[in-house]
Amino acid sequence: MMLLLGAALTALPLCLVFIIRLYIVLKTGPNHKPGAKGPVAVLVVAGSGGHTTEILRLLEYMSAAYTPRHYVIADTDRMSEEKICTFEKFKQQSDSKSQFTICRIPRSREVHQSWSSSVVSTLNALWYSLPLVFRIRPDMVLCNGPGTCIPLCVAGLLLGILGMKKVLIVYVESICRVQTLSLTGKILYPLSDYFFVQWSSLRDKYPKSIFLGRIV
Incomplete structure (x- = not known):
């Protein structure tokens, strides 16, 4: 019993430091406009099906400053890679440096998949996300709802908590979410730097969100 109490007392200061650092990271915005000081390395989370289609439509309207683009897809996703390669082929026709x-x-x-087992699979995904994000060190994580984005966003936040780099978390809720946020949206709403919704009804419910109309 005494050993457990001692371990808890030892861990308490570390937990307090972690919470304080997380608060600072979430409250500290970018010190300059993305792209104002050169290229912006973007980690793009692509989900299967509609998620990938929507995220690629969004990238069509983003400037050439957002490069390189590091796409991350699930290992069981067999369709997104082909879509991404087709999109990038046309992208490079107008920008050879892309x-x-x-x-x-x-x-x-x-x-x-059951929610209980998804906790284990999410932790497994986080185990692979940490070294990937720490190696890439993106300026921004761009995602629009697939569950795969959660461990990647957590890894990006951890870079800031450790004082290594401030990574912007940009979340765009799917256009099919009209009245309520997706589960991923609910999780990332308090953690994101920019949270976009595509229906005014969601903007009214979630004051932190940004409504620009239909953007994908």
Whole structure:
């Protein structure tokens, strides 16, 4: 009993430091406009099906400053890579300096997977996300809802908590979410630097969110 109490007392200061650092990271915005000081390295989280289609539509309207683009897809996703390569082929026709990579990590949650087992699979995805994000050190994580983005955003936040780099978390809620946020959106709402919704009804419910109309 005394050993457990001693361990708890030892861990308490570390937990307090972690919470304080997390608060500072979440409250500290970018010190300059993205792209104002050169290229912006973007980690783009692509999900299977509609998520990938929407995120690629969004990237069509982003300037050439957002490069290189590091796409991350689930290891069981067989369709997104082809879509990304097709998109980047056309992208490079107008910008020969455009660069991209495609990386894979384990999926956080499969369709119809139980919530209890998804905790284990999410931790497994985080195990692969940490070294990936620490190696890439992106300026921004851009995502729009697939569960795979949660461990990647956590890894990006950890870079800031450790004082290594401030990584912007930019979340765009899917256009199909009209009245309520997706589960991923609810988790990342308090953690994101910019949180975009595509319906005014969501903007009214979530005051931190940004409504610019239909953007994808």
